[in-house]
Amino acid sequence: MIESILEKYPFVQRDNIIPILQDIQKNYGFLSEESIIKVGKYLNMPTSKIYGLATFYNQFRFEAKAKYHIRICNGTSCHINSNLIIINEIKKRLGIENGGITKDGLFSLEETTCMGACGLGPVMAINERYYTEVNVNKIPEIIEYYLNNDK
Numbered sequence: 001m002i003e004s005i006l007e008k009y010p011f012v013q014r015d016n017i018i019p020i021l022q023d024i025q026k027n028y029g030f031l032s033e034e035s036i037i038k039v040g041k042y043l044n045m046p047t048s049k050i051y052g053l054a055t056f057y058n059q060f061r062f063e064a065k066a067k068y069h070i071r072i073c074n075g076t077s078c079h080i081n082s083n084l085i086i087i088n089e090i091k092k093r094l095g096i097e098n099g100g101i102t103k104d105g106l107f108s109l110e111e112t113t114c115m116g117a118c119g120l121g122p123v124m125a126i127n128e129r130y131y132t133e134v135n136v137n138k139i140p141e142i143i144e145y146y147l148n149n150d151k
Contacts, residue, residue, distance in 0.1 A: 002035050006042045014043065021054055030061045058113065066101045066108035068146045071125045075114030078121035082135075086122055087111060089139045106146070 005023045009016045017039070024035045031054055040047040054060045072078075072087050091097060094107050101108040117123045120132035124142075131142060 002038050006038070012043055014045070017043065017045075017050065017053055018057075021050075021060060025060060030064050032062075063099070064101075065110075067106050068126050069108050069110065071110045071112045071115070073113075073115040073117075073121060073123040074111040075118065075121070077114075077118035078123055081121045083122040085136050086124065086134055086139060089136045090143075093139065093143055107143075 002024060005020065005027065008023070009020055020039055020042075021031060024039070025031055028035065036050050036054065037047050039045075040050045043050070054062075070090060072083060072090070074083060074087075087098075090109060094102050094109065096102055096107065096109050098109055098111045115123045115125065115130075117130070117132055122134045124131045124134045126142070126146065131138070134142075
């Protein structure tokens with residue numbers, strides 16, 4: 001529960017906003033409207049300020065992600081190495097757009113800024129597993145791996 005996370009921060013102060021939001025997202029996968037309201041009440045701050053701060057940082061998300069969350073690097077190096085072809089192939093195969101979730105809830109897609117492996121791009125991650133030097137021919141095999149292991 002959100003209350004149990006808030007209890008870890010007994011000294012009510014603004015310096016705790018980011019760690020509190022990080023803990024909530026770590027536990028729930030995203031920041032819900034309810035969680036932002038509860039943090040605002042706990043810190044005695046307007047909800048708009050909490051939401052404004054959370055939207056400033058790209059680490060926070062406001063919607064749930066799927067069981068297999070695909071992140072594709074959209075940094076300069078990956079872009080130069082044709083990441084858009086890979087992104088378009090994933091969108092076509094899964095029938096989703098950036099930020100979308102498949103109807104069965106298995107896959108979600110997120111285009112991100114640099115993932116820190118510029119010499120190995122294009123880079124893609126599914127949950128915490130990273131794939132480097134990805135090309136369009138590897139996409140069907142990678143997606144099938146997750147489909148077959150979901151059973």
